Amino acid sequence: MVALSLLLALTTRANAFDLVQLSLQLREPTVVRGTFTQEKYLRALPQPLVSVGSFVLARDSGLLWFLQAPVQQDYRISAAGIARRTPSGWKQTSQQGPAARQNELFLAVLQGDTEALQRDFELQLTGTAQAWALTLTPRSRLLAQIFSTILIQGGATAERVELVEAQGDSTLLLLTDIQIDDQLSPSEHHDLAD
DSSP states (O other): OHHHHHHHHHHHHHHSOOHHHHHHHHHSOSEEEEEEEEEEEOTTOSSOEEEEEEEEEETTTEEEEEEEESSOEEEEEETTEEEEEETTEEEEOOOOHHHHHHHHHHHHHHTTOHHHHHHHEEEEEEEOSSSEEEEEEEOSHHHHHHEEEEEEEESSSEEEEEEEETTSOEEEEEEEEEEEESSOOHHHHHHHHO
16 A cells, blocks of 8 residues: 555656756747737735736847737847837847846747746746746845746746735736747748847
């Protein structure tokens, strides 16, 4: 009976969905497209600030973030930093502090870079490959002054990201209408290569 219990425990452990599997799953698609709704909850405001748009995530190139409302603005987030589209082309922004950190983290989350996330956060993964939740808790005092926790939920891709800031504000990001593709369109390729 003890041997059977041990065998069942080992089998369950072997079949458990882990960080390596999540990372591989999120890195698998070459291109992910979709729409987003971002709700920013500020303690000083009774209603959230809501923005909507679309996005294109390219596994090897970065993220195109097309904000459509309340204003229209296009962003490119990559290892080189954050760029904003202007009439004369892409211009690097000088974002620093929490805003820049959120964008770096967001890119790491969407690209399944759990190694990068583990440098700064304790990671706790629950669920299955079809319905998982990843909770990030800051390791350093500096990050703990910015974020209380970050909760990411999804299936084949990330679908919901909630950033809870230390001072009480929070951001909820819902990724919907997700489509997985094996290549960028010519205009997307140009935007990410520019």
